[in-house]
Amino acid sequence: MKILFAASEIYPLIKTGGLADVAGALPVALRKKGHDVKLIMPAYQGILEKVAPIQKSINLGNPFGVGDLLLLETHIPENDTPIWLLQCQALYEREDGPYVDKNGIDFPDNHLRFAALSWATATLALHGELMDWQADVLHLNDWQTGFAAAYLESWKTAHIPIVTTVHNLRYNGSFDMDQFADTLLSPELLSMHGMEFYGRFSGLKAGLVYADAITTVSPTYAQEILTPEYGDGLDGTLRAMTEKLSGILNGVDYEQWSPEIDSLIPHKYNLETLSQKCENKLALLQENGLSEDLSKPVFGVVSRLTEQKGLDLVLNVMPALLEKGARLVVLGSGDKDLESGYLTLQKSYPDQVSVRIGYFEDYSHRLQAGIDALLIPSRFEPCGLTQLYALKYGTLPVVRQTGGLADTVFEEGKKPNGYVFKEADTADLSAAMERCMDDFYDGTRWQERQMNAMQYDHSWEAVTDQWINLYQSLLNK
Structure with a gap:
């Protein structure tokens, strides 16, 4: 299968939490099983120094009026995973983190920054001929890429199956309605059964509502988020979609995290030592x-x-x-x-x-x-x-x-x-x-x-087949 995997952070290029670890490891595990996975992520400041030389670039134009969106094709040297980096100086080249400034305050244009990432992701998912590679499945992660499902919905055309993974429901990517026009999305999507969220609009809710399958990162969490206590205002939406919700535990990259081979610790050891x-x-x-x-x-x-x-x-x-x-x-x-x-x-x-x-x-x-x-x-x-x-x-x-x-x-x-x-x-x-x-x-x-x-074996190899079965079930439908 050809799988387009979209995320706002990917280890070892950039990391603020577990999403980066998953986005850096699951695609590698899928590729080891023979599947063709490509990543897409913003070209934050300093990222180009961490990847191989650019092999190809394409200008997607200036749809948001903040500068041209350039899609750069390269790969991650550590694991040879192909990746497209979305370059736009006005949106992504900042000295601070990927989401917040040096004072820990969300960037005021985050809705636009990740709408642009989602728009490019949706464009690539729909028009693979742009980069000579057409995905079979689109895998979105958290609110930052959830808008991609909304773009594909609003463009009213047949498209590939969408999987949305929730790494943390609390971060729902909701914004004031007066910012909605910036996203270029259709106002038709702003209903309680769409991406409207308590008088705001939410990237995560878009990713949930317009996905063909929803996953969380553990079976227990998949059940917990159906309750008001853990649902963070989305439990009603999720209860209406339980047939497409499942939980798949994250794996561990034991090439990075094993005391037997860890070069970052003073003394290596294993069960025998x-x-x-x-x-x-x-x-x-x-x-x-x-x-x-x-x-x-x-x-x-x-x-x-x-x-x-x-x-x-x-x-x-x-x-x-x-x-x-x-x-x-x-x-x-x-x-x-x-x-x-x-x-x-x-x-x-x-x-x-x-x-x-x-x-x-x-x-x-x-x-x-x-x-x-x-x-x-x-x-x-x-x-x-x-x-x-x-x-x-x-x-x-x-x-x-x-x-x-x-x-x-x-x-x-x-x-x-x-x-x-x-x-x-x-x-x-x-x-x-x-x-x-x-x-x-x-x-x-x-x-x-x-x-x-x-x-205990919590390797990605131990859980990858669950992902393959999920993708395949969507394609079979």
């Missing part, structure tokens, strides 16, 4: 100037610092555990109050707490290899990738039972691999962390869970 994990723990403690007592547990956080991730709960329970000798290593950024809270905790326990604000890929690998347990007390979690990375490194996750966390981390049963709590409150989290510490000091129970964790 698990004792080497202690060497990574010591190195992490030394790097951060923390107490080097290996007999006490080290908890870790690698996350956006937001209320969604439940990291306010960690701030509440951590002091009591620090008094018992635990350590905490944090990597992340986000809510300024949470950032301040963690930095204050570090000042209060300088020998036990290390906090780095930001995201550093190399350091995240050393952290995963060096900590004993990873904290993910999310109020909701569509899939989660950090717990999947942690499992491979023999780092036991402490998670709330929600979304993809519920599908991948188990405290009970034949092969327990972590610690699970139900309610998003300090009491339940604290109890789970206490159970974790008890097992750590037991040793035998701890190592059994580590062995179980490292043996």
Whole structure:
């Protein structure tokens, strides 16, 4: 099959979250199975320096009045995946991130920036002859590409099947109605059964309503978003479309995330050499100037610092555990109050707490290899990738039972691999962390869970067939 895969971020070119990891890995896994996958993404500032020389370019004109849209054909050197980069200096070449400015504020023209990406994606899906390649299936990801489904709907012509994947329903890409005309979309789409969203218009809702199939990144999350608690205003829309909704767990690229071959960690290890994990723990403690007592547990956080991730709960329970000798290593950024809270905790326990604000890929690998347990007390979690990375490194996750966390981390049963709590409150989290510490000091129970964790197979190869079956079912229709 020929699959056009559209995303607003793709690792290793640019990454702000799990979407980039998925967009960087799933197409590679599909190509290994013999399918012809090509990517499309904006040419943000600095991106052209990270790809192979441009092989071909085509000018799509200036439909939005902000400058010509150039489609540049190249490939990603790391994995040889073909990609089209949409170049428009006025829209994409900015010094800040792909979505927000240096103050964390959304760019005011995001509706136009991603309408242009979606328009180019839809044009390419409909008119493959422009680049001598006609896709069989169009795979959209999150709100930034959801407008593409609306363009194809408004152009009222037969087109290829569309799959929309929801990586996080909360980010619905909704905008004021007075910005709608900028998108060049037909006002006919602005109904409650179309892309209208509580008096605004939504790129994600467009992607849902006009898709032939909707997927989320875990089976449990696919069920949760049908409820008002998790549906973020779209649960009614989704309940009306359950026949085209399914959940497929994200996979892990074990060429990037495996302690056996990870060149970013000080000491490689596997199931047979698990004792080497202690060497990574010591190195992490030394790097951060923390107490080097290996007999006490080290908890870790690698996350956006937001209320969604439940990291306010960690701030509440951590002091009591620090008094018992635990350590905490944090990597992340986000809510300024949470950032301040963690930095204050570090000042209060300088020998036990290390906090780095930001995201550093190399350091995240050393952290995963060096900590004993990873904290993910999310109020909701569509899939989660950090717990999947942690499992491979023999780092036991402490998670709330929600979304993809519920599908991948188990405290009970034949092969327990972590610690699970139900309610998003300090009491339940604290109890789970206490159970974790008890097992750590037991040793035998701890190592059994580590062995179980490292043996779980969450590779992309293990889930790719589910995607192939989905695409094929759409083509069969």
